[in-house]
Amino acid sequence: MRFSPANSKLAKTAKAMGIAKRRAYSFNILAGHDCPYARDCRSQVNVVDGKRKIEDGPDCRFRCYGASMESRLPDVYALHKANSDDVRATIQSGGVEALVAKLDAALDPSAELVRIHADAGDFFHRKYFEAWLKLSQLPHRRGCRFYCYTKATPYLKWYTHHFEGHDLKHGVLTPNFRVTASRGGKRDDLINTLNVREVEVVFSEREATREIDSDDTHAARSGGSFNLLLHAAQPAGTPAAVAWEKLRRAKVEANKQRA
Helix, strand or coil, X not given: CCCEECCHHHHHHHHHCCCCHHHEEEECCCCCCCCCCECCCCEEXXXXXXXXXXXXXXXXXXXXXXXXXXXXXXXXXXXXXXXXXXXXXXXXXXXXXXXXXXXXXXXXXXXXEEEECCCCCCCCCHHHHHHHHHHHCCHHHCCCEEEEEECCHXXXXXXXXXXXXXXXXXXXXXXXXXEEEECCECCCHHHHHHCCCEEEEECCHHHCCCCECCCCHHHHCCCCCEEEECCCCCCCCCXXXXXXXXXXXXXXXXXXXXX
């Protein structure tokens, strides 16, 4: 079980929050395979005859960034799969408390910021979700900020029935744990029912109906709902690919003007 050091986006988030890059980490499991409530972004990598092959779900509007990484980078796929296998085996053999202990042992003692499923995965089991909640509330972890996006809204519903002190409208699960419901899943109906803050991916700034989070600080902090721009290359010939190319070109032009 292994946490990953901050990538460029998480480093940007940490900097905006006054946290050193070396104290920011992410944890990832397999894309698609461990995303039971995904719909619009459902993609996964399957190994066929020893080769990794990416497959999009039947309702996929835009390809999952994590699945794209797993298909291109064997080390990334190996890490995500190893984490997935370890999490599942630990839940089966020792339950929630055993998983909390393993996650705690794997996370650097100096960690101050953790994005759960920064690149791939989601809460695929209620015990897995519960383990993260309990990890965040260990006395020596209360100075660390945990945050995530999720389509696993049924687990948020379970949470509201078992824990007090939450403010889902502003993303608060515990004093140091922030959550954002990601629209485009199989149980979007619960987003309104639970009054949980949400994020929706848009293909252009013109489509945005809320403020766009460009550095993940909306997700890491308390606050209301927001938008995210499409942020990864997409399959050729799809509307998402056309949108991505426009966004990419706009970014290149903006960088030229700043140079």
